Each structure stands twice: as structure tokens, then as C-alpha cells.
Amino acid sequence: MADPAVMTAGPAVHVHHELGFWRTYIFSTDHKMIGRQFLFLGLFMLIVGGALAMLMRWQLAWPETAVPGFGWVPEPYMVEGIIPPNTYNSLFTMHATIMIFFAVMPIMIGCFGNFLIPLMIGARDMAFPVLNMVSFWSGLLGGLVMLAGFFVPGGHAAGGWTAYAPLTAKAIYTGVDWGQNLWNISLIILGVSSMMGSINYITTVVNMRAPGMTWFRLPLVIWSLFITAILLLLALPVLTSALAMLLFDRNLGTHFFLPEGGGEPLLWQHLFWFFGHPEVYVLVLPAMGVTSDVLSTFSRKPIFGYRAMAFSMIAIAFLSWIVWGHHMFISGMNPLLGTAFMLSTMVIAVPSAIKTFNWLGTLWGGSIRFATPMLFALAFVSNFVIGGLSGIFMASTPVDIFIHDTYYIVAHFHYVVAGIIFAMFAAIYYWFPKIFGRKLNETLGKLHFWPTFIFFNGVFFPMHILGVGGMMRRIYNPLQYEFLQPLQPINVFITANAFLLGLVQILFVVNFVWSLIAGKPSERNPWQANTLEWAAPSPPPHGNWGEALPVVHGGPYEYSVPGMAEDYLPQNQSRRPSPTLAKRHGPSGGQVTA
Amino acid sequence: MNQSAVVQAEIEPAESPLTPESWGKLGMWVFLAGDAMSFGALLAGYGALRYGSADWPHPSSVLGVGLTAFMTFLLICSSVTMVLALDGIQRGDMAALRKFLALTILGGVSFLAMQAYEWTHLIHDGLGLSGNPWGASLFGTTFFIITGFHGAHVTGGVVYLSCYLTRSLLGGLKQGHASEIEIAALYWHFVDLVWILVFTFVYLL
Numbered sequence: 001m002a003d004p005a006v007m008t009a010g011p012a013v014h015v016h017h018e019l020g021f022w023r024t025y026i027f028s029t030d031h032k033m034i035g036r037q038f039l040f041l042g043l044f045m046l047i048v049g050g051a052l053a054m055l056m057r058w059q060l061a062w063p064e065t066a067v068p069g070f071g072w073v074p075e076p077y078m079v080e081g082i083i084p085p086n087t088y089n090s091l092f093t094m095h096a097t098i099m100i101f102f103a104v105m106p107i108m109i110g111c112f113g114n115f116l117i118p119l120m121i122g123a124r125d126m127a128f129p130v131l132n133m134v135s136f137w138s139g140l141l142g143g144l145v146m147l148a149g150f151f152v153p154g155g156h157a158a159g160g161w162t163a164y165a166p167l168t169a170k171a172i173y174t175g176v177d178w179g180q181n182l183w184n185i186s187l188i189i190l191g192v193s194s195m196m197g198s199i200n201y202i203t204t205v206v207n208m209r210a211p212g213m214t215w216f217r218l219p220l221v222i223w224s225l226f227i228t229a230i231l232l233l234l235a236l237p238v239l240t241s242a243l244a245m246l247l248f249d250r251n252l253g254t255h256f257f258l259p260e261g262g263g264e265p266l267l268w269q270h271l272f273w274f275f276g277h278p279e280v281y282v283l284v285l286p287a288m289g290v291t292s293d294v295l296s297t298f299s300r301k302p303i304f305g306y307r308a309m310a311f312s313m314i315a316i317a318f319l320s321w322i323v324w325g326h327h328m329f330i331s332g333m334n335p336l337l338g339t340a341f342m343l344s345t346m347v348i349a350v351p352s353a354i355k356t357f358n359w360l361g362t363l364w365g366g367s368i369r370f371a372t373p374m375l376f377a378l379a380f381v382s383n384f385v386i387g388g389l390s391g392i393f394m395a396s397t398p399v400d401i402f403i404h405d406t407y408y409i410v411a412h413f414h415y416v417v418a419g420i421i422f423a424m425f426a427a428i429y430y431w432f433p434k435i436f437g438r439k440l441n442e443t444l445g446k447l448h449f450w451p452t453f454i455f456f457n458g459v460f461f462p463m464h465i466l467g468v469g470g471m472m473r474r475i476y477n478p479l480q481y482e483f484l485q486p487l488q489p490i491n492v493f494i495t496a497n498a499f500l501l502g503l504v505q506i507l508f509v510v511n512f513v514w515s516l517i518a519g520k521p522s523e524r525n526p527w528q529a530n531t532l533e534w535a536a537p538s539p540p541p542h543g544n545w546g547e548a549l550p551v552v553h554g555g556p557y558e559y560s561v562p563g564m565a566e567d568y569l570p571q572n573q574s575r576r577p578s579p580t581l582a583k584r585h586g587p588s589g590g591q592v593t594a
Numbered sequence: 595m596n597q598s599a600v601v602q603a604e605i606e607p608a609e610s611p612l613t614p615e616s617w618g619k620l621g622m623w624v625f626l627a628g629d630a631m632s633f634g635a636l637l638a639g640y641g642a643l644r645y646g647s648a649d650w651p652h653p654s655s656v657l658g659v660g661l662t663a664f665m666t667f668l669l670i671c672s673s674v675t676m677v678l679a680l681d682g683i684q685r686g687d688m689a690a691l692r693k694f695l696a697l698t699i700l701g702g703v704s705f706l707a708m709q710a711y712e713w714t715h716l717i718h719d720g721l722g723l724s725g726n727p728w729g730a731s732l733f734g735t736t737f738f739i740i741t742g743f744h745g746a747h748v749t750g751g752v753v754y755l756s757c758y759l760t761r762s763l764l765g766g767l768k769q770g771h772a773s774e775i776e777i778a779a780l781y782w783h784f785v786d787l788v789w790i791l792v793f794t795f796v797y798l799l
């Protein structure tokens with residue numbers, strides 16, 4: 001490492017020198033460019049993951065009929081356009097894997113983590129820019145390995161995104177050979193990439209905050225990304241170890257998870273969910289952070305209970321390590337242990353509820369501006385409430401034993417994880433002007449929002465009913481079961497909504513591409529927000545701040561402060577008491593001295 | 595209070611970094627925390643498999659604990675020489691740095707050599723990644739995976755330290771680089787600490 005004096009002074013030295021095309025756009029070490037790269041990777045994968053979902057929905061509505069336009073897909077992947085059972089298994093496995101690891105994580109953590117952390121804490125870049133670049137490129141490599149799995153003989157992984165052993169521990173059990181191997185290898189690579197990201201995020205937030213940026217002046221989105229980085233740091237290596245063991249079982253004849261050789265299938269479940277539950281918060285915490293920032297800005301009010309928000313995220317981070325067993329209630333665990341997991345799970349609902357109430361408290365009495373980012377953030381909250389409430393039912397073991405592995409579960413986790421897509425859109429609409437220096441079109445944005453919100457609920461709400469009606473998740477053809485046949489109209493309804501949901505995303509793509517090229521150039525602070533990133537030019541130059549680092553004078557959410565001319569007070573603006581304030585506080589108010 | 599004092603008061607002191615001497619030090623701590631979790635997962639898996647097994651051989655009946663005790667001692671010594679190497683560069687005594695860095699590397703290399711000897715021996719006796727003439731086959735699996743993963747860390751450490759030794763021999767290392775050596779030392783001590791856990795769980799208990 002270079003000596004610290006040079007590092008804190010930042011790249012003032014190379015603020016002005018020009019980098020060539022390759023160093024600027026491809027092998028860039030600038031956190032903003034790396035953030036953009038993650039955004040494009042994530043959006044591309046979102047389309048892939050979405051397309052897989054559409055194929056599943058076709059099969060569930062009109063089982064074993066030819067998907068229009070897919071006649072060209074060779075056997076055994078499809079038979080004259082019909083999806084065979086094995087392919088269906090690959091579809092739900094890969095849909096989930098791609099959505100979680102290559103769409104939501106790269107966008108929420110890779111893109112916004114990289115773009116926002118240095119800008120919002122007032123730093124010039126990440127602590128380790130080269131490591132940051134390697135993190136992106138290894139993440140991309142992981143993505144390519146994952147996509148390669150679609151083209152190997154035997155097809156892609158088909159054991160679910162949870163890859164339960166022993167199903168996945170032997171090629172003959174699923175008929176998938178290299179697909180599952182590549183799945184493992186890809187996620188191991190992603191684990192390394194994520195580890196590099198965590199090292200950067202944590203070090204940067206701890207060490208590089210601008211003067212005056214105390215911990216409790218950090219925007220909540222930075223709190224959320226910081227805590228997420230810690231969760232990822234500690235959770236993903238556990239998955240990496242488990243993935244390696246599974247790979248050994250598959251290829252080197254070991255028996256970690258195979259009972260025939262003395263192994264323990266349940267060990268996989270424990271290791272997987274020890275990672276898996278924190279992973280759920282890894283997905284949702286940044287969404288919560290984005291939502292907090294957007295709600296406060298567009299309500300023109302301070303966030304309600306800032307410290308409670310930060311502490312509830314910290315509480316979630318601790319509790320998320322002791323609840324993993326709630327994914328294993330029916331694995332035959334000791335009932336005493338089951339009860340302990342049930343209680344810890346109900347406790348973790350408390351901080352989540354605190355956050356929800358604080359969001360409502362933030363809205364209460366605010367002068368709300370219904371701009372597109374705000375609409376999406378509000379939708380995130382409303383979906384999260386539904387997903388959170390349905391989750392309480394599942395936490396209770398007696399109920400869970402009935403609804404386990406039904407579409408009730410699919411409904412629940414989509415309200416939460418697919419609901420994150422709303423926070424993602426909120427973030428994209430909100431920060432697009434800063435990222436690309438141009439505004440997205442508001443009208444198109446609203447036209448995108450309303451159908452997205454309606455069709456999303458049209459897709460996922462009826463799944464609760466399917467689940468209570470007994471429809472199992474991960475089934476190929478519901479019509480095989482007589483008791484599910486009366487429910488089939490619901491499946492058709494869901495699929496129609498899913499296709500419409502997919503279709504209206506074209507509005508987003510059009511808006512995105514068009515605004516990127518010809519959108520209205522954005523001023524520094526188009527939303528009149530307080531946080532530091534808005535003090536930099538749009539888009540910020542290499543080194544972010546020109547000659548001097550910004551100095552922070554106050555918290556991130558000081559909106560509508562009484563006595564101020566404007567209804568916002570940027571963090572880097574001096575709080576030197578104005579005459580009106582002095583009057584309000586009287587002669588002894590604050591540090592006002594003659 | 596004059597105007598600038600007012601401004602000072604509201605700015606609060608510049609946020610003090612946790613590791614002001616170098617960002618890399620905190621970075622290494624963070625990395626080690628993550629790496630500890632991968633070892634933790636392996637050791638927890640080891641515990642679960644061993645607990646659930648009916649025919650797990652007693653380690654001392656299969657493994658040569660005497661040799662490994664010596665290997666453990668060697669690794670601890672190499673941690674001591676690492677401390678002395680760091681002390682050397684901090685005092686600006688580059689000769690001491692080179693001497694103790696070389697000794698540390700030697701400790702690591704001897705450890706690896708003995709591990710190779712131990713492995714060949716055990717493999718010759720029939721212990722394998724999926725076979726064990728003394729009982730549970732997972733005994734062999736976990737043994738090779740865990741000690742192998744640790745050995746890979748030692749190998750990485752030897753390469754890492756050798757880079758600094760070479761740099762120092764080429765004259766590219768100055769007293770001002772002490773914090774880099776400190777970071778390398780953190781890694782080396784971690785690998786040492788992990789070995790003590792591995793030794794305890796896999797060989798002794």
C-alpha cells in the first residue's frame with residue numbers, strides 16, 4: 001500500500017490527467033465506472049432471469065404445450081417447443097440463482113455500493129481501487145461460467161437454488177453433470193469477488209469518511225450497505241466451503257453429504273442456511289436503505305427515528321445468524337431446537353417492524369412529492385408489509401408444517417425478494433441523474449410504475465391462495481393432480497399478469513436507453529436532497545471533489561428545518577446560526593456568541 | 595469564541611480512521627475475518643461428521659502426533675521470527691528484517707516439507723480422500739481437505755513473504771514500508787493460529 005498521507009490526500013495528483021479508453025471504460029479502477037459496469041451486468045442478468053420465469057409461467061398455465069416461438073430449441077432442452085420436466089427443474093433453479101446472485105446482488109450491492117459509498121461519505125474512491133476492479137471482473141467471470149452451464153450436455157443445474165444434497169451430490173440423481181459443477185464453480189468465484197467487495201466497502205466506510213461525517217451522520221443507505229458487507233463477508237465463505245465439499249462429493253468420490261459413505265445430508269442444509277438466511281438480509285437491507293433515503297427526501301421530512309433505523313439494522317445483522325433453522329422445520333430436528341428457532345425468528349420480525357413503522361412515521365404529515373423514485377419506494381414498503389406479514393405465519397411451526405413447500409412460500413418470498421426490484425427501480429430513477437448526468441423521463445417513469453405495481457400484485461397475490469389450496473412449489477405440471485385442477489384458472493390468471501409485467505418493462509428499457517443518450521442533462525441536485533453525492537457534479541469527475549474534500553456539518557435528513565429559507569439543508573452546508581434561529585433559541589441558544 | 599471556533603465546534607473532529615497508518619491493515623483484518631469463516635465451516639462440518647459417525651478412529655492411532663507436534667512448534671517459532679522481522683524494519687534495521695524474514699520463510703517451507711512427508715506416508719498406508727482402512731472414510735476426507743486447505747494458506751504465505759524478501763534484497767524496501775510487513779505478519783500469525791486449532795481438533799481430540 002502507498003503511504004497513508006498520499007492516500008488521504010487522495011488522487012489530487014491524478015485528478016487532471018487523462019486516461020485512455022481502456023482504462024476509463026473497461027479496466028477502470030474508478031468506483032463510479034465499476035458501479036456502472038455492475039449495473040449493466042445486473043440489468044442484463046435481470047432480463048435473463050425474467051425470461052426464465054416467463055417460460056415457467058407458460059408451463060404452469062398451459063402445461064406441456066409448445067411455447068410459441070421456441071420450436072427451434074434443440075432436444076433435450078425442449079421438444080418441439082414443449083418444456084420437458086428436467087428443463088423445468090433447471091428453469092426454477094437458474095431463475096432463482098440468476099436473480100439472487102447475478103441480478104439483485106450486482107445491482108443493489110455491486111452498483112449502488114460502489115457508486116454511493118465513496119460519494120456519500122465524502123471520499124475520492126474506494127480504499128483499494130485495483131481490488132475493486134478485480135472484484136468486478138471476477139464477478140463477471142462467475143456470471144459467464146454460470147451462463148455457460150446452459151450449453152453443456154445434461155443441461156444446467158436442476159436441484160433448486162438451495163442445491164440440497166444428496167440430490168445434487170451425485171450426477172445420476174438429477175441427470176445433470178457439468179451443469180451442477182459449473183453452478184458450484186461459478187458461485188465459488190462469486191464468493192471470491194464478493195469477499196473483495198466486502199473488504200473494500202468495510203475499510204472505506206470505517207477509514208475514509210470525510211471530516212465531520214460521524215457514524216450517526218451516515219445516510220441509512222450507507223449503513224445498510226456497510227452492514228450488508230459484513231454479513232456477506234461472514235456468510236459467503238461458509239457457502240464457499242460447502243460448495244467445495246459438494247464439488248468433491250460429485251467429482252472426487254468423497255461422502256460429505258452422502259449417507260452411503262457415512263455423510264450427513266443435513267450438514268448441507270445447515271451450512272447452506274447458515275449462509276442462506278443472512279443472504280436474505282443481504283438482499284433486503286440495501287433495499288431498505290434506499291427506501292429510507294428516498295422516503296425522507298420526497299416527504300421533505302427527516303427520517304423518523306434515525307437511530308432506531310440504524311440500530312434495527314444492526315439487530316437484524318446479529319439475529320440473522322441464529323435463525324437459519326427456520327428453513328429446516330420439517331427436517332426432523334429436535335422439537336426443542338425447532339422452538340428455539342421459531343422464537344428467534346419471531347424476534348427478528350421486531351426490528352423489521354420497527355423499520356416499517358418508522359417509514360410510516362416519516363410519511364406522516366410530510367409534504368410528499370410523488371416523483372417516480374418515491375412511487376417505487378412506497379411500493380417497496382407496501383410489498384414488504386405483505387411479505388412480512390405472510391412471513392409471520394410461516395415462522396410458527398404448526399402452520400409452517402402445513403404450508404411448507406407450497407406456493408404460499410413462493411408468494412411470501414417474492415413479495416420480499418422480488419419486491420426488492422421496486423427498491424432497485426427507486427434507486428435507479430433516483431440516482432440515474434448522478435450516475436449518468438442525465439434525467440430519466442418522469443412521464444415514462446410513472447407509466448412504467450403503475451402497471452408494474454398492479455401486475456406484480458396480480459402475479460404474486462393469488463399465489464397465496466394456490467398455496468393454501470395445496471399447490472406444491474417446484475412442480476412441473478399441476479394438472480397431474482386432481483385436487484389442483486379446479487385451481488388452474490388462477491394459474492392462467494397469474495401467467496397473464498406475469499406476461500404483462502414482463503411486457504411493461506419495455507417502457508423502462510426504452511426510457512433507460514433513450515435518457516442515456518438524449519435525456520435532459522441534470523443539474524447537481526435535481527431532487528433538492530441533502531446527502532453529499534448531490535454536492536458533486538453530475539456525473540462526478542474522477543476523484544469526485546476537485547481540490548478539497550467536502551466537510552460535513554450535519555445529518556443527512558434535515559429537511560424542512562424551521563427557520564430556514566429552503567426546505568433542505570445539505571450535509572456540507574455550514575450550520576452557522578442564522579439570525580432567525582438565534583431568535584428562536586433565545587440568547588443562550590446553541591453556540592451563538594458575540 | 596470567534597467565528598472560526600464556532601465553525602470548528604460544529605464540524606466536530608475529522609473522523610479518526612481505525613487504522614490511520616494504512617488502509618491495508620484494516621483490509622487484512624477484514625479478509626482474515628472472512629477467511630476464518632471458511633475454516634470455521636470446515637471445522638464445524640468436521641465436528642458434525644465425526645459426532646455422527648460410529649467408527650471414527652482415534653486420531654492418534656492413525657496419525658503421527660509426534661511429528662505434527664514438532665511441526666506445530668516450528669510454526670510457532672516462525673511466528674516469533676516474524677515478530678522479530680517486523681521489529682527489524684520498524685527500527686530501520688534492514689539486515690535484521692532480511693534475516694528473520696528468511697528464517698520465517700524457512701519455517702514455512704520446512705512445515706510444508708514435513709506435511710508432504712506425512713501425507714505420502716499416510717497415502718502409502720492406504721488413507722485417501724475417500725478411503726480409510728481404520729474406519730470411517732470421512733476421517734480421510736476431512737483430514738486431507740482441512741490440512742490441505744491450511745497447507746495452501748501456508749504456501750500462499752511463503753510466496754507472500756518471499757516477495758518482500760526479494761524486494762528487500764533488491765533494495766526496494768524501506769523503513770517506511772513497515773506497515774506492509776505488519777500486514778503480512780497479521781496473515782502469517784493467522785495461519786499459525788488456525789493451525790493450532792486444526793492440530794487440536796484433527797490430531798489431539
Ligand code: HEM
Pocket residue numbers: 050053054056057092093095096099100104159160161162410414417418421459472473474475498
Ligand atoms: C418478476 C417476475 C418473477 C416471476 C414471474 C417469478 C416467478 C417464479 C416462479 C413461478 C417460481 C416458482 C417455480 C416453482 O416452484 O416451480 C419462482 C421461484 C423462485 N423465484 Fe421468482 N419470479 C420473479 C422474480 C423473482 C426475483 C426478482 C427473484 C429474486 C431476487 C426471484 C426469486 C425466486 C426464488 C428464490 C425462487 C425459488 C426457486 C427454487 O424453488 O429453487 N424471483 N419464481
Ligand SMILES: [Cu+2]
Pocket residue numbers: 276277280323324326327
Ligand atoms: Cu431465513
